[in-house]
Amino acid sequence: MASASVATTYTVQEKKRPPFLVDLFLRLVREKPLGTVGGVVVIILFLTGVFADVLAPYGYNEIVLADRLSPPSARHILGADNLGRDLLSRIIYGARISMYVGLAGSAIDVAIATFIGLISGFFGGKTDITIQRFVDAWLCFPSLFIYLTVMAILGPGLIQVIMVLGVSSGIRSSRTVRSAVIGIKENVYLEAAKAIGAQNRRILTRHILPNVMAPIIIIFTIAMGGMILQESTLSFLGFGIPPPIPSWGGMLSGSGRTYMLQAPWMALWPGLALAIVVYGINMLGDAMRDLLDPRLRGGLGRYSGVKRKMPKQLSQA
């Protein structure tokens, strides 16, 4: 019967589609030049962070008193600080800290956002209302206030910074995941999954999670820039990474500020590194958002893209 005709109408060769992430990467390179530049900046940051030991000409805490406040020269390409430490080396080691904070912070952010967002969005009803009121309460506090309070209790340190930034922004980003889950919840394929007898856990992991991957990737990329910037803020205020470990934010404050007039390079280079990296990550994040979620195209803020979206969703909730 119909089988013969169905079989012969197929002339298209079977080809395996490139996996989701490969496809995304190819589209990024093809369609988003600025995003690609951002991606290159991010890759350079990561390579610098990973190979800091090899790349840095000096140790990050190697003090040469004779070179105190020396301007950029052949010995110290970017100059030296008030203790005679090579600024280039400190910037390179600072990249490692930024990488840790950016990656680990965003990973925690995304993990918490996904967990809260999936549960709240999928189960809905009383579960959703209860969870969302806690999230509302959290959103009422200015984030810097929360960071400073918790850091004052925990004390400065890399792990503490990552945990505080990750958990705090995770709770904030959960709104975005939740709305994405609610957006796909009415799809018939979820009812189909229920009709075949799939357990909730399976519906969540196999049917909902893959379909909200786009906003999750966007949250991850955009959060990374925010994390690095907020870590710098905390370090600048003295609540972040304790000296002598070099953090770009920490290098800007303290001695960087004190010697700004005699040795402007002390504040210039970390500031520049921070600006370039955060700009690059945000460009990458914007490009990702455009590629993955055409509905959000354009208009949204830079490093706070995720947060700026909040009021709209609040009014919907």
Place this chain on the structure above:
Amino acid sequence: MAGNNHLIDVENLVMYFPVTAGVLRRKVADVKAVDDVSFFIKKGETLGLVGESGCGKTTTGRCILQLYKATAGKVLFEGKDLCTLHGENLRRARRNMQLIFQDPYASLNPRMTAGDIVGEPMVVHGLVKSGEYKEQVAQLLRMVELEPRMAVRYPHEFSGGQRQRLGIARALSVRPSFIVCDEPVSALDVSIQAQVISLLMRLREELHLTYLFIAHDLSVVRHISDRVVVMYLGKLMEIADSDELYANPVHPYTQALLSAVPIPDPEVDRQRKRILLTGDVPSPVNPPSGCHFHPRCQRTGDECREQEPELKLVGNEHWVACHRV
């Protein structure tokens, strides 16, 4: 009505959806989607369920499959009440009853390959181990006249008819005895409709399936069904053998429905009388008193306004809910 060869018995099924208002979500009214409906489906038969949009056809199907928890009434599957099942027991019971969806585009997860879509029910019910269902999937795809090599594709790479075949393969994968076909062909174009219908009929013979076939296209229903149920605004209007119903419709509503079916012969078509229904279907939130159909009925009388008609036997297995017959 609990019978010997009945696979499904629906007894006084009621499904009200609450209408809520205000901040406190107070219930202000009910949408009476299905209002006291009883019928049965024999083993191996196809029961057609027809009616206008919004008459509760789909809701009835969903209630039988326990995708909606019925407000009241019973759904017996081989004599066992499904409405009392919960959690794990209900999940296991779903193996025996599957659903084919109306929309072949929305009912397949866009991020899963065809093979995973078809194989998933088997994994869910522990028939095969995850990732070890290649052979079974190939067999199922052949059964619905798709090619096994298509298993690696994603849903968007299929046409509407092929997607619907995937939906059928997914329903068949756990070897159910009962399938609810919820308007399985209304989203397809006519030539594909015929293919899918004949596929469904062939599968019914080969696998000894029982169908509840929900549709609004009366000629499709006539072609595939052994018996037909006509619904209007949450109520049963008429049940009969499909040949009997099409040859001798008794209920005024059925007569009006059938008179709207196009006849592919202009001579005959010109001679017959069309019964035009005036007005819209009333709101199921506030259905008319007495017979739900009376405001649009040509033969309406006082008793129709006041009293709800009972199902009356008017012929061999031919039941009608009308005061005027």
